[in-house]
Amino acid sequence: MRQLIITTCxxxxxxxxxxxxxxxxxxxxxxxEAAKLVEEGDFAGAEDLAQKSLTHAENTLGPDHADVAHxxxxxxxVAYGNQDYAQTEAHHRHALAIQEQALGKNDFEIxxxxxxxxxxxxxxxxxxxxxxxxxxxxxxxxxxLGDQHPDIGxxxxxxxxxxxxxxxxxxxxxxxxxxxxxxEATLGPDDPEVKMVIDNxxxxxxxxxxxxTADTSRPIxx
Numbered sequence: 001m002r003q004l005i006i007t008t009c010x011x012x013x014x015x016x017x018x019x020x021x022x023x024x025x026x027x028x029x030x031x032x033e034a035a036k037l038v039e040e041g042d043f044a045g046a047e048d049l050a051q052k053s054l055t056h057a058e059n060t061l062g063p064d065h066a067d068v069a070h071x072x073x074x075x076x077x078v079a080y081g082n083q084d085y086a087q088t089e090a091h092h093r094h095a096l097a098i099q100e101q102a103l104g105k106n107d108f109e110i111x112x113x114x115x116x117x118x119x120x121x122x123x124x125x126x127x128x129x130x131x132x133x134x135x136x137x138x139x140x141x142x143x144x145l146g147d148q149h150p151d152i153g154x155x156x157x158x159x160x161x162x163x164x165x166x167x168x169x170x171x172x173x174x175x176x177x178x179x180x181x182x183x184e185a186t187l188g189p190d191d192p193e194v195k196m197v198i199d200n201x202x203x204x205x206x207x208x209x210x211x212x213t214a215d216t217s218r219p220i221x222x
Contacts (some may be wrong), residue, residue: 027056027071034074043081050074066102066109068094073113076120085124097167111140115155122162131162153182157197164200169208176201 030053037046059086061067076091092212099110116138121130138155144154160175181196186192 027053027060030056031071031074034078037073038077038081041081043078047075047078047082050078064098064101064153068100069098069102069109069113072098073116080120083122089117092120100180106140106143108140108144111144113139114140115158116160122158125165127162127166131159131166134159134162148182148186150183150186153179153186154193156182157193157200160200164204169204173201173204173208176209177203 010051028047029032034046034049034053034091037043037049037116050071054068057065057071057217072095075086076095078085079085079091096110096113097118099107099113113134118130118133118137121127121133134155138152140154140160141149141155156175158177160172160179163169163175176197179199180194183191183194184195
């Protein structure tokens with residue numbers, strides 16, 4: 001499940017932290033290097049660079065600047081790699097609080113942070129929180145990307161996986177079908193993501209057929 005929080009993000013972390021950032025190369029470079037070390041599994045080195053980045057960013061921009069939220073999201077990834085789950089949630093929530101104060105209600109970056117927080121809740125099997133967070137993230141992403149972007153298909157598929165784990169099988173099947181239509185149209189029928197959704201949908205239909213009300217919750221696939 002550890003892989004889930006890293007691989008279900010919509011764009012690579014380095015792209016996420018670069019969007020909208022000011023041209024202050026000191027803290028941005030530190031953050032980019034920290035993100036690269038996270039991908040390489042060097043969490044100790046990443047933590048050192050990310051903490052330095054946070055200090056520089058706060059000194060340069062102020063602690064409540066929207067760009068500082070990106071550093072907190074990086075630190076959340078570092079904490080997750082170190083299995084410090086309390087700090088993972090704390091950094092994501094700090095990033096979200098900064099963005100909600102500094103940005104518009106439906107800003108794209110808020111949607112991305114919510115998606116990361118939702119992925120974290122999935123990894124901790126906090127399914128109610130995961131569903132609420134991903135549902136809110138989905139609304140914001142649709143407002144920014146429209147309803148036919150591949151990231152919207154991935155967002156719908158994430159919701160389907162949560163609903164499956166909650167034994168909300170009919171909702172899960174409906175969401176997988178929606179995700180399949182979007183991903184097949186945008187990525188092509190032979191894309192691995194499309195095939196994964198087809199497999200999930202096939203399994204769901206086989207679960208729904210015998211009994212819709214039985215307690216047959218399935219774990220979320222890694």
